[in-house]
Amino acid sequence: MFSKQITTALLLMLVSVKSTFANGLDPTRPLVGGATNQSKAVAVNKQLVLQSIISQKNQTKVIISGKLMTTGDRIGQYQLIKINDNSVTMAGPTEQLTLTIFSDVVAESK
Structure with a gap:
């Protein structure tokens, strides 16, 4: 019973991580203001x-x-x-x- 719960939890985590990468989201980016700061940095570098x-x-x-x-x-x-x-x-x-x-x-x- 306990091993089924662990297996189910691991599968759910795997599916959520896979869907995050499939959407093109960077899981390491800051939650607030990440995209805005990145676009400003690109403009300066060009x-x-x-x-x-x-x-x-x-x-x-x-x-x-x-x-x-x-x-x-x-x-x-x-x-x-x-x-x-x-x-x-x-x-x-x-x-x-x-x-x-x-x-x-x-x-x-x-």
């Missing part, structure tokens, strides 16, 4: 960063967020339209972005 400008003879390339690019290339919804000495211009569906290689903050050495 920010474009100009990392390098490489000039060789008659061709200039840039590295934006780890991707080697030249004029006309696309990254996400933005197209690289102009490369300057220390910045680039990206055209998106509703806006233009200017990415600079140098920070506006200047650190003074001692």
Whole structure:
């Protein structure tokens, strides 16, 4: 009798765990505000960063967020339209972005 109760309880737990994964829910996510915080983190991670400008003879390339690019290339919804000495211009569906290689903050050495 006791073993039937244990078996039944184990089967019920197994079915509930299986249904949780079948619905695509993460059982380890926080119960309150989990989805909202996650979507904000994804938006921050997709920010474009100009990392390098490489000039060789008659061709200039840039590295934006780890991707080697030249004029006309696309990254996400933005197209690289102009490369300057220390910045680039990206055209998106509703806006233009200017990415600079140098920070506006200047650190003074001692």
